[in-house]
Amino acid sequence: MNTDLTVGKPSTVLWRFCLPLFGSVVFQQLYNIADSLVAGKFIGENALAAVGNSYEITLIFIAVAFGCNMGCSVIVSRLYGSKDYRMVRTAVSTAMIMTGVVCAVLMAGGLILGGQLLLWLNTPESVIADSALYLRIYVLGLPFMFFYQVSNGVFTALGDSRTPFLFLAFSSMSNILMDILFVACFGMRVEGVALATFLCQGVSCILALVFIRIRMRALLPDPEEKTPVFSRVLFRQIIAIAVPSTLQQSFISVGNLIIQSVINGFGPGVMAGYSASVKLNNLVITSFTTLGNGISNYTAQNIGAGHPDRVRKGFFSGLRMIWLLCIPFTLLYFFAGKQFVSFFMTEPSESALSTGTIFLRILSPFYFVVSAKLVADGVLRGAGLMRYFMTATLTDLVLRVVLASILAKTALGATGIWCAWPLGWGIATLLSLLFYRRAFHENTISDRKCV
Numbered sequence: 001m002n003t004d005l006t007v008g009k010p011s012t013v014l015w016r017f018c019l020p021l022f023g024s025v026v027f028q029q030l031y032n033i034a035d036s037l038v039a040g041k042f043i044g045e046n047a048l049a050a051v052g053n054s055y056e057i058t059l060i061f062i063a064v065a066f067g068c069n070m071g072c073s074v075i076v077s078r079l080y081g082s083k084d085y086r087m088v089r090t091a092v093s094t095a096m097i098m099t100g101v102v103c104a105v106l107m108a109g110g111l112i113l114g115g116q117l118l119l120w121l122n123t124p125e126s127v128i129a130d131s132a133l134y135l136r137i138y139v140l141g142l143p144f145m146f147f148y149q150v151s152n153g154v155f156t157a158l159g160d161s162r163t164p165f166l167f168l169a170f171s172s173m174s175n176i177l178m179d180i181l182f183v184a185c186f187g188m189r190v191e192g193v194a195l196a197t198f199l200c201q202g203v204s205c206i207l208a209l210v211f212i213r214i215r216m217r218a219l220l221p222d223p224e225e226k227t228p229v230f231s232r233v234l235f236r237q238i239i240a241i242a243v244p245s246t247l248q249q250s251f252i253s254v255g256n257l258i259i260q261s262v263i264n265g266f267g268p269g270v271m272a273g274y275s276a277s278v279k280l281n282n283l284v285i286t287s288f289t290t291l292g293n294g295i296s297n298y299t300a301q302n303i304g305a306g307h308p309d310r311v312r313k314g315f316f317s318g319l320r321m322i323w324l325l326c327i328p329f330t331l332l333y334f335f336a337g338k339q340f341v342s343f344f345m346t347e348p349s350e351s352a353l354s355t356g357t358i359f360l361r362i363l364s365p366f367y368f369v370v371s372a373k374l375v376a377d378g379v380l381r382g383a384g385l386m387r388y389f390m391t392a393t394l395t396d397l398v399l400r401v402v403l404a405s406i407l408a409k410t411a412l413g414a415t416g417i418w419c420a421w422p423l424g425w426g427i428a429t430l431l432s433l434l435f436y437r438r439a440f441h442e443n444t445i446s447d448r449k450c451v
Contacts, residue, residue: 003016003017003158003159003160004081004159004301005017005081005159005297005298005301005302006081006301006302006304006305006307006310010298010310010313010314010317011313011317011320011321013298013314014294014295014298014314014317014318014321015317015321017159017161017294017297017298018161018291018294018295018318018321019161020161020162020164020165021156021161021164021165021290021291021293021294022287022290022291022325023165023169024152024161024164024165024168024290025283025286025287025289025290026283026287027165027168027169027171027172027173028168028172028286034172034175034176034179034196036048036051036052036055036275036276036279036344037179037343037344038176038179038180038183038184038193039051039183039190039193040272040276040344040345040346041344041345041346042180042183042184043183043189043190046126046127046130046268047127047130047189047190047193048272048275048276048344048345049124049127049268049271049272049275050127050128050130050131050134050190051130051131051134051190051193051275052271052272052274052275052276052278052279053118053121053123053127053131053260053264053271053275054118054131054134054135054138055275055279056121056256056257056260057114057117057118057121057135057257058135058138059249059252059256060250060254060257061106061110061138061139061142061145062145062249063246063248063249063250063252064102064106064146064246064249064250065099065145065146065149065150066149066245066246066249067242067243067244067245067246067247067248067249067250068095068098068099068102068146068149068150068153068242068246069149069150069152069153069293070153070241070242070245070293070296070381071095071153071238071239071240071241071242071243071245072091072092072095072099072150072153072154072157072238072242073153073154073156073157073293073296073297073300074157074241074296074297074300074381074382074384075091075095075157075234075237075238075241075300076088076091076092076095076153076154076157076158077156077157077296077297077300077301077304077382078300078301078303078304079091079304080157080158080159080301080304081300081301081302081303081304081305082304082305082306085219085220086220086227087227087231087234088216088219089216089219089220089227090227090228090229090230090231090234091231091234091238092154092212092216093227093229093230094229094230094231094234094235094238095150095153095154095238096147096150097229097230098235098238098239098242099146099147099150100143100146100147102146103142103143103146103147106139106142107139107140107142107143110135110139110142111136111139111140114132114135114136114139115132117257118131118132118135120257120261121257121260121261121264122261122264122265123264124264124267124268124271126268127268127271130189130190133190133191133194134190134191134193134194137191137194137195137197137198138194138197138198140198141197141198141201141202143205144198144201144202144204144205145201145205147205147208147209148201148204148205148208151164151205151208151209151211151212152164152208154212154215155208155211155212155215156293156294156297157297157300157301158215159297159301160215161294163211164208167204167207167208168204170203170204171200171201171203171204172200174200174203175196175197175200178195178196178199178200179192179193179196181196182195182196240384240386241381241384241386244386244387244389244390245381245386247390248389248390248393248394251393251394251397252393252397255397255398255400255401258401258404258405259400259401259404259405259417259420262404262405262408262417263414263417265408266413266414267351269349269350269351269352269355270351270352270355270414272345272348272349272352272355273341273348273351273352273353273354273355273356273357273359274355274356274359274414275344276340276341276344276345276352276356277337277340277341277355277356277357277359277360278359279344280333280337280340280341280356280360281333281359281360281363284329284333284364284367285370287325288322288325288367288370288371288374289374291318291321291322291325291374291375291378292318292374292375292377292378292381293378293381294318294378295314295315295318295375295378295379295382296378296379296381296382297382298311298314298318298382299311299314299378299379299381299382299383300382300383302314303382303383311379311382311383312440314379315375315376315379315436318375318378319372319375322371322372322374322375323368323371323372325371326367326368326371329364329367330364330365330367330368333360333361333363333364334360334361334364334365337356337357337359337360337361337364338353338356338357340356340360341353341356341357341360344356355414358415358418359418362415362418362419362421362422363418363421363422365422366421366422366425366426369422369425369426369429370425370428370429372429372432372433373392373396373425373428373429373432373433376429376432376433376435376436377389377392377393377432379436379439380432380435380436380439383439385435385439388432388435388436388438388439389432389435391431391435392428392429392431392432392435393428395424395427395428395431396424396425396427396428397424398424399420399423399424399427399428400420400421400423400424401420402420403419403420403423403424404416404417404420407419407420
């Protein structure tokens with residue numbers, strides 16, 4: 001069901017809109033957690049390391065898909081907020097065409113350069129074959145992931161966070177069952193884990209595209225009313241949001257690859273511990289990011305409707321909401337991190353278990369810091385203030401990469417790498433909050449409707 005985010009009490013509107021988004025991202029992360037869990041439990045520590053190693057490369061593809069999602073979502077939100085339903089349909093078809101071209105280019109690049117990327121990561125000989133196999137199957141499934149992401153952006157732009165939640169709940173649970181079926185029952189190894197993800201993402205994508213087509217027809221029920229399939233004006237507006245969002249996520253992914261290459265130098269035990277704990281950490285960060293994306297949709301709809309005064313109220317409501325979600329994650333990871341990490345492995349080595357536990361204990365108290373950044377970023381992105389958004393994010397990335405590389409060579413060893421996260425988060429959060437304040441002080445957040 002489509003929802004108008006420009007009316008009603010901001011706190012109530014955001015809670016109703018964002019909680020299904022939070023549920024969606026939990027199920028989305030179950031894809032990767034299930035892969036690592038089944039690999040570690042049923043295949044072995046090296047398989048877990050291989051899946052985690054390949055995951056850092058897949059984040060590059062996810063980054064580009066996320067950019068396409070946000071570019072489409074912000075522009076469609078503004079058009080929907082201004083009640084320009086004819087151009088909503090054109091924006092959706094324009095975004096789909098753009099996504100298809102981008103996906104084809106990335107598939108070709110992934111199939112050709114995937115092996116070389118694994119070598120650049122200093123992947124140990126014991127896991128490189130499994131890493132390459134997992135990555136190859138993942139790349140073949142990119143169309144499913146890309147078109148689902150854009151469809152999800154359309155749903156949230158229309159104020160509907162419930163439909164993608166239901167799709168993901170179904171496909172994620174199916175993915176877990178198929179992981180176990182292929183590996184435990186059919187005796188497949190890493191290829192079974194990758195194939196399960198491939199098939200379940202395909203189901204999600206097809207269902208989402210069918211529902212998007214139904215929603216677009218419902219916006220303009222008159223079959224005689226034709227809309228352009230492609231608009232250069234809207235394409236440029238989508239690109240203006242998509243490219244910075246993609247670059248932001250891509251730079252983070254590249255930074256993670258550099259950090260992964262540093263981690264790989266400590267051996268499979270540290271790799272496996274990091275693979276398990278970073279999945280748990282990414283569950284939290286991706287959840288917060290998705291809530292920030294919901295605030296972007298809220299901001300864009302209200303700007304499109306000419307209600308920038310509601311944006312400030314939405315920011316403080318979003319901050320309260322995301323801090324409430326920080327509390328259970330911080331407590332669980334800090335005090336029960338060892339149990340969570342051990343859940344990924346049948347017989348974890350001391351190195352793997354210690355690595356994962358320390359990682360979570362260092363990062364989890366700072367979730368309150370980084371979550372504030374992601375709320376501010378959501379407002380900046382929804383208002384189209386991408387320069388501010390990029391500056392804060394790149395500051396975080398550069399600091400984490402540089403500090404991780406330096407601290408890894410000290411007496412702290414691998415623990416030094418984990419210390420780089422809170423330092424980068426703290427400075428970047430300060431910048432995002434300053435940029436948010438400046439945007440209101442200079443009256444930059446105003447009517448930025450699509451032309």
